[in-house]
Amino acid sequence: MKKGNNILKTIGALWSKYSYIFVAVIIFLGYAYVIGANGRQFNWGHISGILGSQNTCIVGVMALGMALVIITGGIDLSLGANLVLATGCSIMVYNITNSIPLMFITAVAAGAAGGLVNGLLVGYIKMPPFIATLGTQLIYRSYMLSIVREIDVNIAGSSSSQFMLLSDSKYYEFLKFNIGNGKINLGAIDFPIITLILIAFVALLMVVSKCTKFGKKVYAVGSNDKSARLAGINVELTKCLVYVCAGALVGVGAFLQACKVGSVTPASSGVSYEMYAVIACVLGGINMSGGRGNLLGVAFGAMSYSAVSMIIVNIPGLTVDIQNAFQGLVLITVILIQLVGPMIKEKIRQYKKHREGAKA
Amino acid sequence: MALLEMNNIYKTFGETTVLHGVHLDLNEGEVHALLGENGAGKSTLMNILTGVLPADKGSIVFDGKSYADPTIQEMEKAGIAFVHQELNVINDLTVQENIFLCREIRNKAGLLNKKEMIAKTKQLFDDLGVDMNPTVMVSELKTAEKQLLEICRALYTNAKLLILDEPTTALSNDEIDHLFSIINNLKAQGKSFIFISHKMPEIFAIADRYTVFRNGEFISSGNIKDTNARDITSDMVGAKYEETDTYKERELGEVVLELKNATGIGFENINLTARKGEIIAFTGLAGSGASECMQTIFGAQHLDNGEIVVNGKKLEGSILKHMKNSVGLLPANRRENSVIPDLTILENYSIAENSLSGNRPFIIKKSEIKKYLEDKKRLNIKAENHDDLIDALSGGNKQKVFLGRWLNTGVDVLLFDNPTQGVDVGAKAEIYKLILEFAKQGKTIIINTLEIPEIQKVADRCLVFYDGHIVKEFKHSEVNEKDVMLYSTNAINS
Numbered sequence: 001m002k003k004g005n006n007i008l009k010t011i012g013a014l015w016s017k018y019s020y021i022f023v024a025v026i027i028f029l030g031y032a033y034v035i036g037a038n039g040r041q042f043n044w045g046h047i048s049g050i051l052g053s054q055n056t057c058i059v060g061v062m063a064l065g066m067a068l069v070i071i072t073g074g075i076d077l078s079l080g081a082n083l084v085l086a087t088g089c090s091i092m093v094y095n096i097t098n099s100i101p102l103m104f105i106t107a108v109a110a111g112a113a114g115g116l117v118n119g120l121l122v123g124y125i126k127m128p129p130f131i132a133t134l135g136t137q138l139i140y141r142s143y144m145l146s147i148v149r150e151i152d153v154n155i156a157g158s159s160s161s162q163f164m165l166l167s168d169s170k171y172y173e174f175l176k177f178n179i180g181n182g183k184i185n186l187g188a189i190d191f192p193i194i195t196l197i198l199i200a201f202v203a204l205l206m207v208v209s210k211c212t213k214f215g216k217k218v219y220a221v222g223s224n225d226k227s228a229r230l231a232g233i234n235v236e237l238t239k240c241l242v243y244v245c246a247g248a249l250v251g252v253g254a255f256l257q258a259c260k261v262g263s264v265t266p267a268s269s270g271v272s273y274e275m276y277a278v279i280a281c282v283l284g285g286i287n288m289s290g291g292r293g294n295l296l297g298v299a300f301g302a303m304s305y306s307a308v309s310m311i312i313v314n315i316p317g318l319t320v321d322i323q324n325a326f327q328g329l330v331l332i333t334v335i336l337i338q339l340v341g342p343m344i345k346e347k348i349r350q351y352k353k354h355r356e357g358a359k360a
Numbered sequence: 361m362a363l364l365e366m367n368n369i370y371k372t373f374g375e376t377t378v379l380h381g382v383h384l385d386l387n388e389g390e391v392h393a394l395l396g397e398n399g400a401g402k403s404t405l406m407n408i409l410t411g412v413l414p415a416d417k418g419s420i421v422f423d424g425k426s427y428a429d430p431t432i433q434e435m436e437k438a439g440i441a442f443v444h445q446e447l448n449v450i451n452d453l454t455v456q457e458n459i460f461l462c463r464e465i466r467n468k469a470g471l472l473n474k475k476e477m478i479a480k481t482k483q484l485f486d487d488l489g490v491d492m493n494p495t496v497m498v499s500e501l502k503t504a505e506k507q508l509l510e511i512c513r514a515l516y517t518n519a520k521l522l523i524l525d526e527p528t529t530a531l532s533n534d535e536i537d538h539l540f541s542i543i544n545n546l547k548a549q550g551k552s553f554i555f556i557s558h559k560m561p562e563i564f565a566i567a568d569r570y571t572v573f574r575n576g577e578f579i580s581s582g583n584i585k586d587t588n589a590r591d592i593t594s595d596m597v598g599a600k601y602e603e604t605d606t607y608k609e610r611e612l613g614e615v616v617l618e619l620k621n622a623t624g625i626g627f628e629n630i631n632l633t634a635r636k637g638e639i640i641a642f643t644g645l646a647g648s649g650a651s652e653c654m655q656t657i658f659g660a661q662h663l664d665n666g667e668i669v670v671n672g673k674k675l676e677g678s679i680l681k682h683m684k685n686s687v688g689l690l691p692a693n694r695r696e697n698s699v700i701p702d703l704t705i706l707e708n709y710s711i712a713e714n715s716l717s718g719n720r721p722f723i724i725k726k727s728e729i730k731k732y733l734e735d736k737k738r739l740n741i742k743a744e745n746h747d748d749l750i751d752a753l754s755g756g757n758k759q760k761v762f763l764g765r766w767l768n769t770g771v772d773v774l775l776f777d778n779p780t781q782g783v784d785v786g787a788k789a790e791i792y793k794l795i796l797e798f799a800k801q802g803k804t805i806i807i808n809t810l811e812i813p814e815i816q817k818v819a820d821r822c823l824v825f826y827d828g829h830i831v832k833e834f835k836h837s838e839v840n841e842k843d844v845m846l847y848s849t850n851a852i853n854s
Contacts, residue, residue: 212721213714216703220711223702230660230691230698231765232680232715291702 016338020284020297023334024304031307034314044189046310052183052192054260055306058083059273060198060299062253063280064205065115065246067298070281071209072222072242073290074122074129078114079250080273081141086111086247086254087264088144091163092155094258098170103258108251114140115247116240123240137274145266157263164263172262180259194256201252202299209295218242222290279305279331304330362421363388363552364409364521369418371404371576378404381418382578384571386521391543391553393567393584397596401576402556406523410442411435423520441514445525447506449498449513456481456494459513484516488542504535508542515546522546523554528562529647540566558645560589560851574598589851590842597841607796607817607836612638616804617687617773619657621666626652627828629666634773634806639799641815641839642808644825644848650808651692653825654775657806658682658689670773683716688766690759692778692808698762699750706732706746709761713768735764739794756787763794774798776807780814792817810848812841826850 015022031050032042050056062079069076090107094100114136121132148161157164165172183190209215217238220228229235257264264270284301286293308330312323364386371379379401386392396402407413409420411432420427422438430438449458460477467473481494490508498506507527514522528536543553543566555567563570564584571581572595580595613636622630627649634640642650655661657668659675659682668675670685691697700708710728732746739760743753750758759779766774776795780788795818799805809815815822822839824832824847832847846852 211723211725213718213723214721216707216711216714216723219703219707220700223700224696226696227698227700228711229679230658230689231700231712232683233711234678234680234715291700 015341018285019334019338020300020304023283024300024307027304027307027311027330031311031314034311038314038316048183048190048192048195050303050307050310051195052181053306053310054257055276055309056302057192057194057198058253058256058260059276059280059305060302061201061256062246062250062273063277063284063298063302064201064295065242065249066274066277067281067284067286067293067295068205068209068218068242069129069246070222070278070286070288071218071290071293072239073225074239074242075133075278076115076118076243076246077130077133077274078118078137078140079246079277080270081137081139081144082111082114082247082250083254083257083270083273084144084264084266085114085140086251087257087269088148088163088266090251090254091157091165091258091264092151094171094175095155095157095166095169100171100175104255107254107258108248111251111254112244112248114250115243115245118247119240119243122243123236123238141266148266161267162263162265162269165258167262175259176262180256180262194260197252197256198299201249202296205249205295214238214241219291223292276305279327282331283334362386363390363423365419365421366405366409367419367421369405369408369420370416371401371408371413372416377576379408379415379576382573382576384578384581386552386554386569388520388552389547389550390568391547391555391566393555393557393563393570394573395556395563395570395592395596396573400573400596402573403525404576405573406442406525406554406556409435410440410523436517439518439520440523441517441519441521442523443507443510443514443525443527445527445529447503447510449506449509451499452497454495454497455492455501455509458498458509459484459494459516461513463517484512488512488515489545490542502535504531504539507531507539511542515551519551521552521554523556525556526558527555528557528559529645536562558849560592560846560849561853563592564589572596589849590846593845593849593851594842597845609820609836610637610800612636612820613802616671617657617806618669619653619666620669622653622656622663622668623665624652624656624661624663627656627825630830632823632830634804636772636804637799637802639795639805639807639819641819641822642806642825643810643812643815643822643844644808645810648825648848649828650823650825651777654689654777654806654808655691657773658687658775660689660691680715683712683769683771686772687775688712688769688771688773689775690762690766690777690779692781694755694759694762694782698765699758701749701751703750704747705743705750705753705761708750709735709746709764709768712765716769731768732764735767739764739767740790754787756783756790759783759787759791760794763791767798772802773804773806776805778809779807780809780811788814812839812844815839815844824848 031046035042035046062083066076066079086107089110090103093106094103118133118136121127122129148156148163153159157166165175179193182193184193184196209218217228217233220233221235221238225235280298280301282288282301283304284297286298305327308327309323312318312326313320362385366384368381368383369379370381382401382405384405394402404413408415411430411434414429420430422440425438427434450461456478459481465473465476478494485492490512492505492509498509501509511522527539531539557563567584569581569583570592572579572592574596615633616636617634619630619632626647630653642654644650652661656663659677659679670687673685675682675685700711703711706728709732714723729746736743741760742757750761753761780791783791792814795805795807807819816839819839820836822834822844823830824844826848834844
């Protein structure tokens with residue numbers, strides 16, 4: 001009895017600290033089960049399919065930025081629209097210059113510029129983040145929508161209201177097949193390149209959040225901005241910078257989008273990505289009220305989220321239309337467990353105390 | 361006949377007895393001043409009277425009726441209203457809506473009868489001589505008007521006894537006069553008041569009788585016209601003798617901090633020079649300007665006029681710039697202004713140093729731990745693991761971590777705003793010993809506190825603030841509780 005209690009306690013402690021890993025494992029097991037039930041063999045291909053998917057990598061890298069913003073107590077609703085802005089700009093620059101470095105730099109710079117507008121509005125003008133980023137969301141997407149048709153076809157890359165890498169350009173094959181959908185052979189397994197890029201950025205952001213003074217300031221501002229200010233932290237600047245970081249990471253996502261998909265459609269690409277990023281953050285254990293959360297969790301969150309959509313696709317009789325409902329359900333269930341768990345624990349504790357009291 | 365009689369009231373919280381059989385009686389149509397230092401038991405008694413806390417022992421008779429264990433609702437119905445120091449009006453409703461909150465008048469259709477409520481509010485204001493528009497939003501009112509609104513609200517429920525807890529802290533002199541004329545007016549109508557205040561001139565202007573508590577015991581009671589401010593003050597303070605043997609006079613160095621005609625929010629024309637190794641105490645009631653002045657030296661509040669000079673350099677701009685010019689502030693209200701709850705003990709300790717050394721972006725945890733362990737030993741911080749969250753520590757140990765936060769920055773001028781707030785007695789003594797040690801090592805220290813025994817323990821001199829000005833300077837040997845109280849309550853001029 002005693003021993004059982006201890007094991008439960010250890011699991012409980014691990015759950016509360018690394019809930020995102022448990023969630024990911026459970027969802028992957030569910031995926032394996034569904035594949036098995038369909039009479040197929042669950043193998044590395046399925047896993048790498050999730051790892052290299054748009055949902056894991058593009059949303060994942062954007063969710064890292066979202067996580068920083070949420071840790072300071074804000075939110076960035078303009079991420080999806082900013083993705084269109086940054087991807088559009090970077091594709092245009094590539095189509096003009098045929099230069100991959102310039103394409104990447106443009107993506108990051110355009111994204112960061114989009115983030116800077118949010119940062120100035122939220123940090124210095126003290127506009128509620130929800131409102132400021134809702135406004136920029138509308139502006140960025142609609143602006144790209146309005147210019148896409150006006151631009152020369154050789155620059156936009158397409159005449160059908162989208163920005164597209166010119167397929168006859170010098171590096172088209174390299175970008176699309178060697179990077180976007182390319183794999184690297186690691187002994188027994190093939191690993192998607194864009195997942196490696198995601199992992200690199202997760203590592204970078206973990207170093208920034210854990211080992212730099214800027215990272216500490218981000219957590220401090222989100223935890224108690226009054227104390228942070230009185231410890232000499234420039235709260236306005238810190239808030240502004242996290243939006244710039246989020247924008248720059250959108251830029252990285254934009255580069256991945258250009259490589260993986262080869263195009264971006266202002267009317268439909270990246271719609272709701274900011275919400276998917278929030279889901280990845282929440283599943284990854286980032287506290288929505290700010291101050292708490294580990295960026296490693298965000299990568300797991302993004303993976304869990306895209307695995308759920310793969311499960312839906314593989315259940316016969318379910319259509320893609322119902323996908324969002326299931327994702328919503330998983331989100332609510334995970335949070336429910338996190339919130340209700342301690343409540344039930346407290347109830348049990350009270351009940352025990354009550355019973356002991358009655359005995360005495 | 362007495363309206364209220366509270367006899368032999370006892371109250372214990374855990375191990376500590378906060379009320380030792382106190383009594384309080386009050387006649388109809390009387391303003392009764394309830395006096396005592398912080399922690400004397402005034403608030404506890406008022407909470408018992410209004411049904412917020414149950415008494416352990418004792419009797420309450422109000423308006424001829426005895427109450428054994430009253431609830432909040434019972435006492436409200438009986439006619440007792442508590443006007444709290446922090447105002448309880450709702451800013452986003454109109455004046456009229458606040459008065460009728462939870463007792464709205466409705467018409468036959470069940471909808472609000474605004475017309476009648478506005479008319480009744482107007483009537484009430486006319487009776488009281490209050491000039492306020494019933495339809496204006498409360499958020500647009502001045503603090504004094506909000507105070508009046510709360511009193512009006514209490515009167516609308518036909519309260520017979522109003523408890524006013526430090527009602528004048530946020531009011532200007534004219535506003536205080538207006539409030540007093542309304543109180544006098546109501547007194548003539550037979551309403552009674554319990555008036556809690558630390559400001560002697562006000563008590564002598566408005567109260568008829570008084571009761572003094574000290575350390576949870578009844579000390580004295582009587583008519584205001586038979587006493588004077590000095591007697592009441594010594595009743596409040598008692599004949600306490602505090603050991604001062606930890607204090608030793610030190611050799612002071614060159615001038616480090618200089619205030620020249622400094623004027624800011626809440627204080628005016630403050631002149632001050634502080635030397636290396638000196639400990640200066642600020643004291644004054646809430647709103648006297650002492651804390652505000654301190655925050656301005658640190659750059660947390662704007663300096664409107666005058667100069668603040670540290671080590672020959674004029675200070676201006678952000679808090680960080682002030683820190684770079686060697687000023688650190690341990691703010692009051694630890695929970696709100698110092699604690700960063702989601703960071704660990706080590707991170708909380710290092711955060712101010714981190715912002716000072718922002719040009720070196722990486723954190724070297726090893727060297728931070730080394731510094732922390734040194735200060736942990738020096739400050740005698742009782743903490744197990746530096747990676748635990750800060751909230752794992754007790755109040756005293758948290759405060760020591762925050763002392764360490766500023767020591768770690770190496771600043772020359774340390775400002776401590778109420779540093780022993782919410783700290784137990786043992787840790788208090790330790791903190792004051794540490795402050796003396798810092799001074800010995802050449803820091804310039806200013807402490808803002810209301811606890812005079814602590815000033816006697818550490819300060820080389822004590823500056824008393826009243827109404828935004830320094831009204832008196834005491835040398836170390838001259839500091840005694842009674843005189844400091846006389847000046848900080850402005851009893852000397854009444």
